[in-house]
Amino acid sequence: MTALNEIEASVSDDVTAVPITDEEIFTAHEGGKLGIEVTKPLADPRALAIAYTPGVAKVSLAIAQDKALAKRYTWTSRLVAVVSDGTAVLGLGDIGAAASLPVMEGKAALFKTFGGLDSIPLVLDTTNVDEIIETLVRLRPSFGAVNLEDISAPRCFELEDRLIEALDCPVMHDDQHGTAIVLLAALRGANKVLSKDIRDQRVVIAGAGAAGVACAKILIAAGVGDVTLLDSRGIVFPGRDGLNPIKERMAEVTNNANLRGGAAEAMRGADVFVGLSAGTVPEEVVASMAPDSIVFALSNPDPEIHPEVARRHAAIVATGRSDFPNQINNVLAFPGIFRGALDAGARRITERMKLAAADAIVAVAEDDLGPDRIVPSALDPRVAPEVAAAVARAAKEDGVA
Numbered sequence: 001m002t003a004l005n006e007i008e009a010s011v012s013d014d015v016t017a018v019p020i021t022d023e024e025i026f027t028a029h030e031g032g033k034l035g036i037e038v039t040k041p042l043a044d045p046r047a048l049a050i051a052y053t054p055g056v057a058k059v060s061l062a063i064a065q066d067k068a069l070a071k072r073y074t075w076t077s078r079l080v081a082v083v084s085d086g087t088a089v090l091g092l093g094d095i096g097a098a099a100s101l102p103v104m105e106g107k108a109a110l111f112k113t114f115g116g117l118d119s120i121p122l123v124l125d126t127t128n129v130d131e132i133i134e135t136l137v138r139l140r141p142s143f144g145a146v147n148l149e150d151i152s153a154p155r156c157f158e159l160e161d162r163l164i165e166a167l168d169c170p171v172m173h174d175d176q177h178g179t180a181i182v183l184l185a186a187l188r189g190a191n192k193v194l195s196k197d198i199r200d201q202r203v204v205i206a207g208a209g210a211a212g213v214a215c216a217k218i219l220i221a222a223g224v225g226d227v228t229l230l231d232s233r234g235i236v237f238p239g240r241d242g243l244n245p246i247k248e249r250m251a252e253v254t255n256n257a258n259l260r261g262g263a264a265e266a267m268r269g270a271d272v273f274v275g276l277s278a279g280t281v282p283e284e285v286v287a288s289m290a291p292d293s294i295v296f297a298l299s300n301p302d303p304e305i306h307p308e309v310a311r312r313h314a315a316i317v318a319t320g321r322s323d324f325p326n327q328i329n330n331v332l333a334f335p336g337i338f339r340g341a342l343d344a345g346a347r348r349i350t351e352r353m354k355l356a357a358a359d360a361i362v363a364v365a366e367d368d369l370g371p372d373r374i375v376p377s378a379l380d381p382r383v384a385p386e387v388a389a390a391v392a393r394a395a396k397e398d399g400v401a
Contacts, residue, residue, distance in 0.1 A: 033105045034121070070141070071345070080119040080338055081143040082107045083136065085127050087152035088175070088210075091278065091300065097123035100150055107149055107174075114384050115335025117342070119147070129159050137166050145338050148173035153209040154246050170341040170349045176214035178330035181337070181354050182375065183215050183274060183296065184222055185361035186328050189374030190294045190316045192366070196271070202226040202257065202290075204266045206304065207276030208236060208247055215274060216250060218358075221351055226256040228270070230277070234262040264288070272296070275304035287313045294318075298328055316371050325372035332361050332378055336387025344392035344401040353394040360390035 042048050049055055063069045071077040086100035087093075104121030111119040120143065124132055136146060146167065148160055160173045172178070191198055203224055205212050208231040216227045229236040229250055236243065237260065238251045259265055263281060267273055268288045275281065278299040286295060286305055292315040297303035300320045307324045310317045318326035337357050341349055364383050365376040376383050395401040 029102055033102075033109050071144070075118055076142070076144040077342055077345075078117050079143045080108075080111055080117055080145045080147050080342075081136070081139070082111070082119050082121045082147045082149055083124065083132070084121075084149045085124050085132065085151055087127055087150070087155070089150045094152065097125045104149060107147070110331055111147075111335055111338070113335075114331055115339040115388070116384075117335065117339055127155070129155055129162065132159060133162055133166055136163060140167055140169070143169075144342050145170040146172075147334065147338065148175075150175065151210075153213075154244055156210050157213070157246055164348055168347050170338065170346055172334070172337065172349050173210065173214075174330055174334045176210045177218075177349075177354055178334045178337075179211040179276070179298075179328075180214040180218040181333040181358045182328050182330055182361065183298075184218050184355070184358040185332065186296065186318055186326065186375050187219070187272065187294070188358065189362045189365060189369055190318075192362070193369050193371060193374060194292055194294075194315055196292070198222060198224050200225055201271040202228065202269070203272040203274060204228045204230065204263075204270045205274045205276065206230045206263060206279060206281070207274075208250065209276070212274075212276045213246060213250060215276065216254060218351075218354060220253060222355065222358075227254045228257065228259060228266045229254045230263060230266055232277075235259050235266050273304075275299055277304070278302075279304055281305045283309050283312070286310055289313065296328060316374060318374065322378075326374050327378060328375070329378040332375060332383055333357055333387065336360070336384040337391050339384060340388035340391025341395060343388060344395040346392075346395040346400045348400050349391075350394070350398045350400055352398050353391045356390040356394035357387045360387045 040051055042051055059073050063073065082104045084100045084104055086095055086097040089095050089100045089103055101121060101123050104123055108119040108121050111117045124135060126132060146163060151159060156173050160171060163171045201224055203219055205216055205227060208229050212229065216229055219227055233242055235255060236247050236251050237255050243251060264285050267285050269290050271290045272294045273296065275297045281304045294316045295310045295314040296318045297305050297310060298320040303319045307317045307319055318328050320328055337349065361375060361383060364380060364386055365373060
């Protein structure tokens with residue numbers, strides 16, 4: 001879901017006015033979407049002698065004596081490794097490493113366009129968590145941060161947690177935290193429009209995978225009144241059959257209302273609905289929500305409920321699509337987050353940094369908020385610098401810079 005949102009951000013809002021043909025798509029991807037550019041032109045023998053031999057030897061020797069100098073004299077301070085094993089690509093599922101590469105190239109293009117960061121797609125032909133960790137540990141001198149992408153749950157949780165401990169650099173699984181950060185920003189924006197307090201709200205999240213769990217965690221950290229988490233079997237609650245360890249832990253911190261049943265029971269009287277499951281929600285279920293409700297129908301390409309139908313009952317409606325108002329798009333978050341983390345020299349990305357990113361996103365749109373504008377446009381050039389600055393400050397406050 002989220003990676004498709006990100007790619008949509010690179011095209012104009014009226015993309016549907018002129019249909020995109022298959023020929024146009026494949027032609028645009030011929031030879032890939034990335035290349036390497038030289039930052040110091042090698043125009044004469046002197047420049048060559050400085051950039052390569054013999055001049056480069058002095059820089060290498062300096063780094064050998066002080067490894068920290070690599071951040072200053074190589075590109076690692078602005079290089080993100082975009083890593084995937086191809087097990088959860090867009091809405092396509094487990095299509096393998098090679099097939100995931102066009103998406104990772106697209107992600108790298110977004111890093112450069114919106115965050116000014118170089119990035120290298122690394123698609124790994126293994127789904128073994130130990131092997132992925134070993135590979136990235138061995139490659140650590142080559143990059144400054146790791147963006148995990150399109151890795152299936154529940155493996156993605158273990159992989160991210162272990163990589164954070166194994167590497168002394170920022171690591172973030174964007175499908176989890178990028179989605180969660182932008183969702184929190186959108187909820188804050190919607191609440192400003194409706195003059196509502198997050199502490200008084202009950203939020204229903206449909207989908208207990210990578211994005212759903214991360215969204216639940218960040219909303220709880222932000223002080224939301226109650227979160228009800230749904231998976232394919234219904235409401236998640238302690239002791240329910242079929243819970244994996246991640247869901248068992250989430251059951252302990254969600255569903256304060258002690259509800260049982262499915263979507264209909266969960267959404268009755270709820271203030272906010274977040275759809276991350278690619279399922280469908282009947283109109284009558286949305287109609288049963290609390291007055292002035294908020295609906296985030298984020299599945300792509302088909303939202304859980306059509307926005308026009310949801311607007312009959314909800315005060316604010318958002319989707320993951322660029323052709324409806326209020327697009328919840330990860331590109332609002334990850335370029336600035338990684339930029340801020342690298343600018344600060346952060347060793348990791350903390351919860352305070354994620355919350356700061358959400359606040360910075362909504363602050364950009366604060367002077368022009370409305371029912372159809374609860375977050376800035378994904379193309380707003382102010383977003384990434386503001387997010388980066390907020391994240392860097394938070395990193396220093398947390399003592400990880």
